[in-house]
Amino acid sequence: MVSSVKLFIDKISSEIGTILIVSNGEKLCALDFADYEPRMCKLLQKRYPSFYFQETKNPQGFSSLVKAYLIGDRYSLENIPVDTGGTPFQQQVWLALQTIPWGSTISYGQLAAKINKPTAARAVGLANSLNPIAIVLPCHRVIGSNNVLTGYAGGLERKRWLLNHEMVILP
Known part of the structure; x- marks a missing residue:
């Protein structure tokens, strides 16, 4: 039992x-x-x-x-200990999200390259969609290669709000 x-x-x-x-x-x-x-x-x-x-x-x-x-503290989330579960690949993707600085965005392809899997952009996107710890593991900072907002498990309006909150200039 x-x-x-x-x-x-x-x-x-x-x-x-x-x-x-x-x-x-x-x-x-x-x-x-x-x-x-x-x-x-x-x-x-x-x-x-x-x-x-x-x-x-x-x-x-x-x-x-x-x-x-x-309320704007860009450093408050940096040292929160996380327990994500997931596969080794998912954990690698999720922990790499923490390296994307406040106010910055990268594409799924750039995130794939960052974890030394340059051809895995789709797999990175899938792992991103299963991120269990939104905001702290900032999957909202990953956008399409054409600088377009793409999927966010919490909804695109929230993704837009989070990026605006971090003063990201969106096209």
């Missing part, structure tokens, strides 16, 4: 909707939007076949750090 894992969840309000912050007690293991909670739970279930949420205010201080980002 698999024992059920307790995950700590907080919900914070923001200009782009309610944000769900999930911790395993030590590391951030999910960050998503309330209207995408079923997707988030599905991704968590791959890592924790049996889990339950305990509502907690500001687990490990992560909620405060996300709120600081949302």
Whole structure:
């Protein structure tokens, strides 16, 4: 019998909707939007076949750090410890997202090259779409090679908001 894992969840309000912050007690293991909670739970279930949420205010201080980002602190997310799960390739892509500086964007092809897999732009795009820790692992900074906003699991309007928040000039 698999024992059920307790995950700590907080919900914070923001200009782009309610944000769900999930911790395993030590590391951030999910960050998503309330209207995408079923997707988030599905991704968590791959890592924790049996889990339950305990509502907690500001687990490990992560909620405060996300709120600081949302009001303009460009450094608040840099040292948040993450537990992403996923395949080794997905982990490589997700951790490479942290190397994209605030206010910058790169293409899927450039991200593929950055992880030494220059022909894997599509696979990078797929991994990006399954990023379990939005904003902290800034997949919103990855755009199409023609500088066009392309898919974002939280919706293109949120991606646009996040990039505008980071003062990215979009065409």
